[in-house]
Amino acid sequence: MNIPYAHGNPYHRLLYGPAGPYAPLPGAKDLGQLAQYAAGQVSPVVHLHWDDRMFGRDDDPDANRINAQTLVDRLQAFKNAGGKILWTIHNKRAHFERDAESFAWGRGQLCALADLVHVHAPHAARHMIEDWGVAPEKIRLIPHPSYLDAYEPAAVTLGRPLPSSPNRRFLFFGTMRGNKGVALLPDTIARLARHRTNFDLLIAGKTMPRAMRRMQPVLDLPQVSVRDGFIPDADVPDIFGTAQVFLAPFGDFFTSGSVMLAQTFGLPVIGPDRAEMRAITPPENHDLLYEGHRPKPLVQMMKRLIDMPDEELQQRRLLCLDFAQSTRSELIAASLTTAIRSLGPVTA
Structure with missing residues (x-):
């Protein structure tokens, strides 16, 4: 029961x-x-x-x-x-x-x-x-468990190529609670935009008024878009399938369904270098985890992913898909x- x-x-x-x-x-x-x-x-x-x-x-x-x-x-x-x-x-x-x-x-x-x-x-x-x-x-x-077969047939998910885009596409997904690292985003995105313009960030999920007030300074940037509210199951494959990298600047957390969901769709994860994140990401991608819970190392890692050749990002993507299959x-x-x-x- x-x-x-x-x-x-x-x-x-x-x-x-x-x-x-x-x-x-x-x-x-x-x-x-x-x-x-x-x-x-x-x-x-x-x-x-x-x-x-x-x-x-x-x-x-x-x-x-x-x-x-x-x-x-x-x-x-x-x-x-x-x-x-x-x-x-x-x-x-x-x-x-x-x-x-x-x-x-x-x-x-x-x-x-x-x-x-x-x-x-x-x-x-x-x-x-x-x-x-x-x-x-x-x-x-x-x-x-990974989310293979949850939102679409696994064969479709595993066969989807890396989305083609002139910009690096980042995704932040889920309810914007404090432990999601929302407080880091305004300063992080503002700093990043001063050094790189060739990126897009989609913030998708249920937002909180307080968090959105903090985000207001960067919401006017052309690189940032928000999809507020509950995301229907039918829309999950499109949201994750058109993204390239998942942002997980989490603070205090134990495990993360959203990280498992992102990797199910082949998105390498940028997050803090902690045991909690290492446990739910492929070892070969642990070099994408950063030290410290502050904007600077997150900006540096996002810049690295923007500059990363698509060929390397594709290899990172395959590691995520393999990880999803190993936890199916x-x-x-x-x-x-x-x-x-x-x-x-x-x-x-």
Whole structure:
């Protein structure tokens, strides 16, 4: 049994694959039916995602504490009825931190309750073991799946050539939260435009008013365009398929679906040289990662990509496509199914 909290993102479908003993329960955020579900199954497993959408979501700490205790009690009742818990760690801390104390308490409870803790990369495993005290034998390291076959047939994606353009085409994609490195962009793009004019930057995704106010000085540049709002699935191949390089100047992050999505479409990634980014990019492209979280090294790397011959960029592109194939859904789903079955026989 899977309890997803994301809608419109194919992550779950890619993680589980086309077949498997899973009964999705979209929107089951209160976990109220868990014990009843467990009682009717041979060996039920609940798969939890995004604990920041379970704990510390309200501005009222008292309400958060009551809600957190209720959720934990229901999970404990599920276990008492014979259920097992698989928990996937997606972030180091809450995306929108309202009540850090309640969130930390809830996460601590899940560390004890979970039978298996799924992480996407070694740094996440270390964090859960060293900072949260999770027993190493509970950890299962299974990479984030690529998005091959999610938005178009894989053969189309893998066969698409490097887009031809007189300018180097950069893409910044996703919800413009602070951890995305949005604050670096205004100064970075302004500096870059003083040295190079042969580039285009598309900012696509849901923007935030505060972030856009900071961006205003560079939005008038002819090289910069914005596509604000939710991006329909049908438009994803065109947005990524016409770009050449992906900007990921992230601050605090654990893993990144948008980086995996970019590389699925063959876009080399410019981002900070950190363990988190190295874990989700091909080793041969790690020289495109820069030191420091400030505009200067990001500008220098963007200049390098602008000046890079298309022949070299094509080789970088092929490395990304190979990486996407090595993390394709059927491989990741098989590993996850093995992990779930290790908890005992599972019925839908």
